[in-house]
Amino acid sequence: MKKIILFIIVSIFMMPTSSKANEGMWFLMFIDRLNHRDMQKMGLQLTAEEIYSINNNSLKDAIVQFNGGCTASIISEQGLVLTNHHCGYDAIAELSTEEKNHLKNGFWAKSFDEELKPESLYVRFFVRMDDVSERILSKVNDTMSEKEREAAINKEIAVIEKENNEGGKYTVSVRSFFQGNEFYFFVYEDYEDVRLVGTPTESIGKFGGDTDNWEWPRHTGDFSLFRVYTDKDGNAAKYSEDNIPMKPKKHLAVDLTGVKENDFAMILGYPGRTNRWMPAEGIEQNVQYAYPAWVEASKVSMDVMKKHMDNSEDVNLKYASAYAGIANYWKNRQGMIDALTKHGTADKKRALEKKFDRWANKKRNKEMYGNVVSDINAYYALTNDKARHDNYLIGLLRGSKFAVAPWRIGRNLEYFIEQNKAKREELQPRLQALIDDTFKNMYLPLEKDVMVAQLKLYIEKSGYELPAAVKQLKEDAGDDLENYVNAIMELSIFTSKERLEAFLMYPNKVLLENDLLYLLSKDLLAKYRENPEAIATAEEAYSKAYRKFVQGLRVSKLSSVKYPDANSTLxxxxxxxxxxxxxxxxxxxxxxxxxxxxxxxxxxxxxxxxxxxxxxxxxxxxxxxxxxxxxxxxxxxxxxxxxxxxxxxxxxxxxxxxxxxxxxxxxxxxxxxxxxxxxxxxxxxxxxxxxxxxxxxxxxxxxxxxxxxxxxxxx
Structure with a gap:
């Protein structure tokens, strides 16, 4: 095992950078060895040390992950943060009211005192990273089941994370790369006092809307500005009026000379997820089964939401961010279907896999790689219908709060009921906070309509065995599903904050056990987590095969991909x-x-x-x-x-x-x-x-x- 790992690591460093220079999402710690020469030829004037240094200030110190899902940069000596308008959208919407609609009309703080603090917003600074592949892989062997392998890896990860967090000062994350063939740890420092400084009007920040989304030519002013605050000593701190603007290690200078064709351009950030190593049948499953269901379910939610949002500015503010997120992925998934089909991506991958299979079944490779492609293909053949079902179900679970919230609250109420008076009093504040959060910014008529529409779609299109509660609902409702679902929602304690609060005062086990919305929610979540034995067995073989497939592609040098898939690391x-x-x-x-x-x-x-x-x-x-x-x-x-x-x-x-x-x-x-x-x-x-x-x-x-x-x- 150690010889294989050493061979892979050495081969990475010896590989010529023959892939297109603009292809690849590269680790900063390897820029000097893998990319720096190419970048210099294209116009880079910085040293690798000026981009990534552990001991000295470098570009990495001006790049932050923004609220866990986007990227931003530090652009002033006073902690000013620049990111997209759509990245700041949640915070801007939260800080908006009908009277002071910053989302619609824009907002500009003319002093530090005017800057606005959202309830929850943070930025994450990257401190350092290191390779722990050999250490982690020394804890596993090929005789282990995937579950045993995962347990051994997670145990070692916990040790590594504790070793590097400096008593809780840092967040440490050990991540898997190349489908479990390499591991690196990342050290971060989080800052939670982040305030809104400025945003253009929504008409500028979202100019072009859904029509122009993913399109060119484009004319969108997609930016917003925030500021990071620290305590008086410059340390990360919770919000306080005494906090001061951050004094960052590094901030970006701005160049106003403009751009022209063939100018060098470099981007640092936190790309979320790519699947460049995905097998052919995985692509086919997405195109034929998973993505079409996602697209259809998303459109159903969007149509219902838009109807209510257009009738009320208050409702529009409450749901603007959720709608924008669904709309973005709706167009993305349809675009993926079209592009992957047009370019015959699955067929190109199949051609590569045929070459791999021939290599894998040579005498010297057969024991390690011989069954890899067949095990992968068997898994996808078995899970195609489930993939379609799961994406319709996800549309339902994501679409209406009342598909998930009754289960989330109800399982806590089940425990609450069984406790004595003293324990209930201890639990009540946490339950009250959960209830408050559920009903915050909720518009009940919209949630009901989405629930009805998504249930109809799920029943009609999922093409899979329905959960017991859904079967019963379908049977009881007959041809009047809409009125029936509305009725059980009207009767449920989970669609009323007041009824839930009354339940906390006078808990009733029988009432909970007979709440049809709760039973429905429980069954929907159980169905989502369901993993039939045949699929679980195939999944075990698939996980091992996929890991070996990626390893084999790298060892054989059949793949042109030289970098790990994106996974929200810098x-x-x-x-x-x-x-x-x-x-x-x-x-x-x-x-x-x-x-x-x-x-x-x-x-x-x-x-x-x-x-x-x-x-x-x-x-x-x-x-x-x-x-x-x-x-x-x-x-x-x-x-x-x-x-x-x-x-x-x-x-x-x-x-x-x-x-x-x-x-x-x-x-x-x-x-x-x-x-x-x-x-x-x-x-x-x-x-x-x-x-x-x-x-x-x-x-x-x-x-x-x-x-x-x-x-x-x-x-």
Whole structure:
């Protein structure tokens, strides 16, 4: 085992970087060995040490993970944080009311005192990482079952995390890479006092809405600004009025000279999930079974939500973020279906797997790899129908709070009922907090309608054995499912905060056991967790086979992929500003940027997606672009690079060869939607907000010159 590990590690370092230079999401600790020479040829002027250093300040110290799902950067000596508008969307919506609608109208703090603290928001700084592959893999062997292997690995991970957290100061995460063939630990420091500094109007931050999402040409001002606060000694701290703006180790300077074709572009961030090593039948399962169910279920939720949101600004504020998240993945999954089908990705993977199978069944490889492909294919054949069912069920569980909340609260109530009076009094505050959280920002008619619509879809389309409670509901409801579901929701204690609070005062076991909504929720969650014995057996074989498949592809050098899949750990991707073919919809001379002229051409007064503030129109007519105009006179908005990114990179800084900020990544193009599975060097693009447009919006449109004065600007 140790010889195999050593061979893999050595072979990685000896590999030529023959893959396309812009392909790959790379570990910072290996940049010097694997990428630095290529990056220099393309225009990088920094040393590897200036990008990643444990002992000295480096670019890594200016990059943060934003609230666990996006990326952001530190852009001033006073802890100013730049990320996407859609990354800050939850916090902005939370801080908005009908009277002070910051989401709709924008917000700019003119002093530290005016900055707003959301209830829960944090940023995570990356401290260091290291390879613990040999240490962890020494604890396992090929005779172990997958469950035994996982237990041994988790035991060692717990030890490593404790060794490196410095008494709880740091968060330590040990992550698996290359499907369990390598392991690295990551040390982070979290800061929880993060406040809203500024956001453009929603019409700018979401300009183009769902219509332009994943599309090019694009004209979106997708950014927002926050600030990190520390205690008076500079330490991470809970919110306090006595806290002070952070003094960061490193902040990014801003370059206003603009971009042109073939300029070097580097992105650091926290890409969420790619599946570049996914087998052919896994891709086929997604395209034919899982994603179509996801798309259909998402559209059902969106249609119901939109109906209620359009009728009430209060409801719109409560559900804006949830709707945006569903809509984003709805278009993403449909785009994935289209792109993977169009490019025949599964067939390309099958061709690779045939080569692998021939290699695997050579005498010297057969014992280790001979059954790998057949075990993988057997698993997918067995789980295709379940994948479709599970995605319809996920649509139901994700769609309405009342699919999950009764189970989440009810299981606590079951325990609560059995306790004595003293124990109940101890438990009551925690239960009350759970109830409060469930009903916070809830609009009951919307939740009921989504529940009914998703149950109908699940019953009609899941194509799988239904849970017992759903079968009974279907039988009892007959042809009147909508009224029947509404009736059991009206009678349930779980659809009323007041009834749940009364239950805490006078708990009744019989009442709980006969609550039909609770029984339904319990069965739905049990179905979601269900793992039939035949599938569990196949899953055991599949897990082992997939790990060996990835190991074998690397040993045989049959795969062109040289980097691990994304998994929300800090990565670097590099490329250039690269145009797409000329597009009549874009007024730009080269189709690698867009202008304010093109944005104004899309303008539709009072439209949900293409409206603009009157001040934008006025400033455009006056050509009042200040220092932010391009040298050719136009006002830039967005631009394209060929960097390799995915979800989680939203908000990532786009940097030039000197490590200066030139833009903000926020989207990809729908033509390359298969990018999470296979990189297309001809079509794959990252869509970025030009930093000049960001600062024009801050300065000229919003008059927040206090923010401009904080920045280090290079012209």
């Amino acid at each position: 990565r670097l991707t590099y490329g250039k500003v690269v145009a797409l073919p000329k597009d009549a919809r874009n007024d730009a001379k080269i189709n690698n940027y867009t202008t304010m002229k093109g944005m104004i051409a899309k303008y539709k007064p009072n439209d949900d997606e293409f409206d603009l503030p009157a001040e934008v129109m006025d400033l455009y007519k006056k050509k009042d672009f200040g220092q932010y105009a391009d040298k050719n006179g136009y006002m830039p908005v967005n631009f394209l690079t060929n960097n390799d990114i995915t979800g989680g990179n939203s908000g990532s800084p786009v940097l030039n060869g000197k490590g200066e900020l030139i833009g903000l990544a926020f989207d990809g193009n729908i033509e390359a939607m298969a990018g999470d599975v296979i990189f297309d060097d001809k079509l794959q693009r990252t869509i970025n907000v030009d930093i000049r447009y960001v600062l024009w919006l801050v300065d000229k449109l919003s008059g927040a010159d206090n923010i401009i004065k904080e920045l280090t600007i290079k012209k």
